Amino acid sequence: xxxxxxxxxxxxxxEQNLLSIFVFLYGILLWPFENAATIFVxxxxxxxxxxxxxxxVVRMASQKDARLLDLPKALLGQPRYVFFLxxxxxxxxxxxxxxxxxxxxxxxxxxxxxxxxxxILASLTFWIYSTGPKVPRFGLISLIIVLNIITIVxxxxxxxxxxxxxxxHPLSTxxxxxxxxHRGQLAGLLLLLAILPLYWFKGDYTNWKxxxxxxxxxxxxxxxxxxxxxxxxxxxxxxxxxTQFKLLRWKSLIILIIxxxxxxxxxxxxxxxxxxxxxxxxRVKSESKxxxxxxxxxxxxxxxxxxxxxxxxxxxxxxxxxxxxxxxFTYLPKAKAxxxxxxxxxxxxxxxxxxxxxxxxxxxxNGKTQPVVLNYLSSHSGYLDLAxxxxxxxxxxxxxxxISVLIHLYKLSGNFFIYAFLPVLAYGVYLAAWFxxxxxxxxxxxxxxxIVNNATPKTCIIEHKSSISLSEIPVSKRIL
Numbered sequence: 001x002x003x004x005x006x007x008x009x010x011x012x013x014x015e016q017n018l019l020s021i022f023v024f025l026y027g028i029l030l031w032p033f034e035n036a037a038t039i040f041v042x043x044x045x046x047x048x049x050x051x052x053x054x055x056x057v058v059r060m061a062s063q064k065d066a067r068l069l070d071l072p073k074a075l076l077g078q079p080r081y082v083f084f085l086x087x088x089x090x091x092x093x094x095x096x097x098x099x100x101x102x103x104x105x106x107x108x109x110x111x112x113x114x115x116x117x118x119x120i121l122a123s124l125t126f127w128i129y130s131t132g133p134k135v136p137r138f139g140l141i142s143l144i145i146v147l148n149i150i151t152i153v154x155x156x157x158x159x160x161x162x163x164x165x166x167x168x169h170p171l172s173t174x175x176x177x178x179x180x181x182h183r184g185q186l187a188g189l190l191l192l193l194a195i196l197p198l199y200w201f202k203g204d205y206t207n208w209k210x211x212x213x214x215x216x217x218x219x220x221x222x223x224x225x226x227x228x229x230x231x232x233x234x235x236x237x238x239x240x241x242x243t244q245f246k247l248l249r250w251k252s253l254i255i256l257i258i259x260x261x262x263x264x265x266x267x268x269x270x271x272x273x274x275x276x277x278x279x280x281x282x283r284v285k286s287e288s289k290x291x292x293x294x295x296x297x298x299x300x301x302x303x304x305x306x307x308x309x310x311x312x313x314x315x316x317x318x319x320x321x322x323x324x325x326x327x328x329f330t331y332l333p334k335a336k337a338x339x340x341x342x343x344x345x346x347x348x349x350x351x352x353x354x355x356x357x358x359x360x361x362x363x364x365x366n367g368k369t370q371p372v373v374l375n376y377l378s379s380h381s382g383y384l385d386l387a388x389x390x391x392x393x394x395x396x397x398x399x400x401x402x403i404s405v406l407i408h409l410y411k412l413s414g415n416f417f418i419y420a421f422l423p424v425l426a427y428g429v430y431l432a433a434w435f436x437x438x439x440x441x442x443x444x445x446x447x448x449x450x451i452v453n454n455a456t457p458k459t460c461i462i463e464h465k466s467s468i469s470l471s472e473i474p475v476s477k478r479i480l
Contacts (some may be wrong), residue, residue, distance in 0.1 A: 001199055002102055003202060012133050013237065014058060015055070015058050015059060015133055015435070016133050016135060016136060017136070017195075018055070018058065019128075019129065019132060019133075019135045019139075020135050020136045020137070020138055020139035020140075021042065021056075021139055022047075022051055022446075023135075023139040023140055023143065023443065023446045023447075023450075024139040024140070024143045024146075025047065026044055026047065026143050026442055026443060026445055026446070027143040027146075027147060027179065027189075028040040028143070028147070028163065029043045029044055029047065029144060029162045029179070030043065030161065030179055030181050030224075031164070032163070032164045034189045035110075036056075037101075037118065039164065039165060039181070040114065040179070040180065040438070040439055041111070041113050041154065042113075042437045044120070044438050044439060044442060045113060045118065045438060048121050048122075048125065048442060049126070050119060051128075052121060052124050052125065052128065055132075056128075057058040059132060062388055066202065069231075073107050076209070078131065079130075079131070079408050080404055080408065081125060081177050081401060081404035081405045081408050082131070084397065084400045084401040084404050085123055085126070085127055085401055087397050087400075087401075088123060088394070088397040088398055088400075088401050089119075089120050089123050089124070091317075091393050091394050091397050092116040092119050092120055092321070092390065092394075092401065094317050095116065095317045095318050095319075095320050095389065095390045095391065095393075095394060096115075096116040096321070097213070097383070098317050098320075099318075099319055099320025099323060099348060100319065100320075100323075100327075101319075101320060101323045101326050102320065102325075104320065104322055104325075104326065105319070105320025105321055105323055105389075106320075106322050106323040107324070108377075109322055109325065109375075109376070109377045112322065112378075112437060112438070113438060114321065114322050114436050114437060114438060114441070115320075115321045115322045115410055116320065116321045116433075118436075118438060118441075119321060121340060122436075122441055122442060122445045123445070124421070124444075125442065125445050125446060125449065126445040126448060126449045127447065127449070127455060129446050129448075129450055129452075130405075130448075130452040130453050131448025131450040131453070132453060133453075134453060134454055135450050135453065135454070137200070140193070140196060140447070140450075141213070143193065143443075144193045144196065144213055144217055144254065145216065147178055147179065147189070147212075147220065148190065148192065148193070148197035148215075148216045148217055148219065148221075149221030150176075150178045150179070151176045151178050151186065151190065151220040151223050151224070152176075152219060152223055152269065153222055154176035154177065154178060154223075154270055155176050155223035155266060155269055155271050155273065155286050156269060156276060156282065156286070157273045157276050157281070157282030157283070157285070157286055158276075158281075158282055158284075159279060159282040159284065161178070161179070162206050164212075165177070165181075167373060169428070176223055176224065176281070176286075179439065180437075180439045180440060180480050181439070183224050183225075183226060184224070184226050184228070184434060185359070185434070185437050185439065185440050186224055186440075187221060187224040187226030187228070187229035187361070187430075187438045187442060188229060188430050188431075188434055188440045188444075189230055189277050189435075189439065190217065190221040190224060190229070191221055191229040191233060191426055191427065191430055192423055192426060192427050192440075192443065192444055192447060193217050194214065194217035194218050194220075194221050194233065194426075195233075195236055195422050195426045196213075196217075196423060197210050197213040197214040197217065197424045198214070198236075198237075198419065198422050199242060199254070199419045199420060199422050199423055199451070201245065202416055202419045203247060203419075205251045205254050205255060206251065211258065213264045214255075214258055214259075216257050216262075218233070218259055218262035218263050219262040219263070219265045219266075220260065220266060220268070221233065222262060222266045222350075223262035223264055223265075223266045223269070223286075225288040225289040225322075226289065227289065227296075228321075228429075228432055228433040230263070231429065232424065232426045232427075232429035232430040233259065233263070235420055235425070235426075236425050236426040236429070237255055237256070237259055239422075239425065240255070240418065240419075240422060241255065241256075243418050244418060245475065266288060267288075269286075270286060270288070270464070273285065273286045295343050295346075298343055298379075299340055299344060299380075300380045300433060301379075302332065302337075302339065302343075302407065303328070303337055303340070303376060303379045303380050304379060304380070304381055304384055305332060305336065305447050306324075306331050306332040306379065307328070307375065307379035307381065307384035307385070307387065307388045308384065308387075309331035309332070310324070310327060310328070310331045310388040311384070311387040311388045311391070313331060314388075314390055315391055315392050316391045317388070317390065317391045317393055317394075318388055318389045318390045318391030318393075318394060319387060319388055319389060320390075321385070321389040322377065322378070322385070322389065322392065323388075323389065324376060324377065324378055324379050324388065324389075325343040325358070325376050325377050326385075326386065327378055328358075328379070329358050330356045330357075330420065337355065338353070340374075341353065341355050341360050341372075341374060343362075344374060345362060345372065347362060349362060355358060357372055357472065358374055358375070358376075359371070359373045359374075360372050360373075360374075366426060379435070380433060380434065380435060381431070381432060381433060381434075382432070382433065382435050382436055383431065384396075384429030385435055385436070405448075406421070406424075406450060408452065409421070409451070409452055409455050412445045412452075412455035416455075420451050420455055422450060423447055423448070423451060424451070427444050
C-alpha cells in the first residue's frame with residue numbers, strides 16, 4: 001500500500017518536472033537545417049506532438065487503478081470550459097474539409113505551419129497544462145533569463161546562435177531574433193514573459209526577485225522596438241495600476257520606473273554596439289524601428305479590409321486556417337491592392353508598376369524592370385485570421401471558450417483575478433495587430449494553462465504597508 005502511494009507520488013512529481021522542463025525546451029529549441037521552417041518551426045511541432053502523445057500515459061500512471069474504461073467518467077468531471085475547448089477543436093475539422101485549399105488549411109504555409117493541425121495541438125496542450133498538477137516555475141523563469149540575455153546580446157551585435165541560424169539570419173541581421181526567427185514575433189514572446197513577474201508577485205513589487213526578472217524581461221522586449229508589443233505592455237500596466245491603485249499606491253511608481261527605464265535601455269546599448277562594430281568585435285549594426293513611420297499601420301488597414309471581405313464571403317465555416325495568402329488579392333479592390341504593393345515596396349508616386357494578383361513588376365530608377373511577389377501569410381490580426389479561417393462558428397466557439405475560462409479563473413482567483421488576467425490581456429492586445437506562430441503561441445497556451453491550473457481560492461490581498469507574503473498568513477486568518 002505504501003509502495004503504491006509512493007509510486008503515485010513519484011509519477012506526479014515526474015509529470016510536474018516534465019511539464020516545467022518542456023516549456024523551457026520548447027522555448028529554446030532550434031535545429032540546424034536549410035530553411036527557416038526546419039530551424040524554428042518543425043522541431044517544435046515534433047516535440048509538441050510527442051508531448052501530447054506521452055503526457056496522458058504519464059498522467060494515467062499517477063492515478064490509482066486508472067483504466068481506459070474510466071475515461072468517459074473522467075471527461076464528465078472536467079471543468080466546463082473543457083467542453084467548449086473540445087467543441088472549438090471539433091470546429092476546425094469542417095473549416096478544413098470545406099476549405100477550397102484543404103492542404104494549406106490543415107498544415108499552413110511552409111514557413112509558419114499554423115494551420116488546423118497546429119490549432120488542435122495548441123488547444124490540447126492548453127488542456128493538458130490547465131487540468132494537470134501544479135507546474136513549478138523554474139522552466140519559465142529559466143526561459144525568461146536565457147531568452148532575454150540572448151536578445152540583449154544579439155542587440156549588441158553578437159550572434160551566439162549563428163551556428164544554428166546562419167541560414168536564416170541574413171534576412172534579419174539588424175534586429176535580434178533569438179530562437180523565434182523574427183523581431184516582431186520575438187516581441188510577442190518577450191511581452192508575455194515580461195508580464196509574468198507582475199502576475200507571480202501579485203503586488204509584492206518591492207521584492208528584489210521581481211526587480212530582477214521584470215527589468216531583464218522589459219529590457220529584452222525594448223531591444224525588439226516593436227510598437228505593438230509596446231502598446232500592449234503600456235495597456236496592461238495601466239489597467240493593473242488603475243484597478244489596483246488603492247492597494248499598490250507608491251508601488252505603482254516602481255512598476256512605471258522599471259518599465260520605462262528598462263524598455264529604453266536599448267538606446268544606451270546602441271552606442272555600445274557601434275563601439276563593438278568599430279573595434280571589429282561584431283559585424284552587425286543594430287537598428288531600431290522608427291515609431292513615427294506610419295507605413296506599417298497603413299498596410300495593415302488594407303490587409304484587415306481584405307480579411308473582413310473574405311469573412312463576409314464565407315461566413316459560416318470560413319476559408320480554413322492560414323489560407324489568406326491564396327485569396328486576399330481577390331477580395332481587395334484593385335486600387336487598394338495596388339496601393340498596398342506601392343506602400344510595401346516604397347515606390348514613389350510617379351514610379352511605374354504593373355500588378356496581377358500577388359505579383360507585380362516595377363521600374364527601377366536605372367530603367368530596369370524588377371519583378372516581385374508579395375506573400376501575406378496572415379492578415380496581421382489574430383482575430384481576423386480566426387474570422388476568415390473558421391468563420392462565425394469558430395468565432396462563437398472561441399468566445400464561449402474564452403468567457404468560460406475567464407469565469408472559471410475568476411471563481412478560483414477571487415480578488416487576485418486581475419493579476420492572473422494580465423498575461424492573457426497583454427498577448428490578446430498584441431494579437432490585435434499580429435498573428436499566431438508556432439514558437440510564440442505554443443508558449444502562450446502553456447502559460448495560460450499554467451495560470452488556470454495554479455489558480456486557487458484566495459481573496460486576501462497584501463496590504464500596501466506590509467511586506468508580509470501571502471504564504472506567511474495563516475489560512476484561518478485569510479479573508480474568505
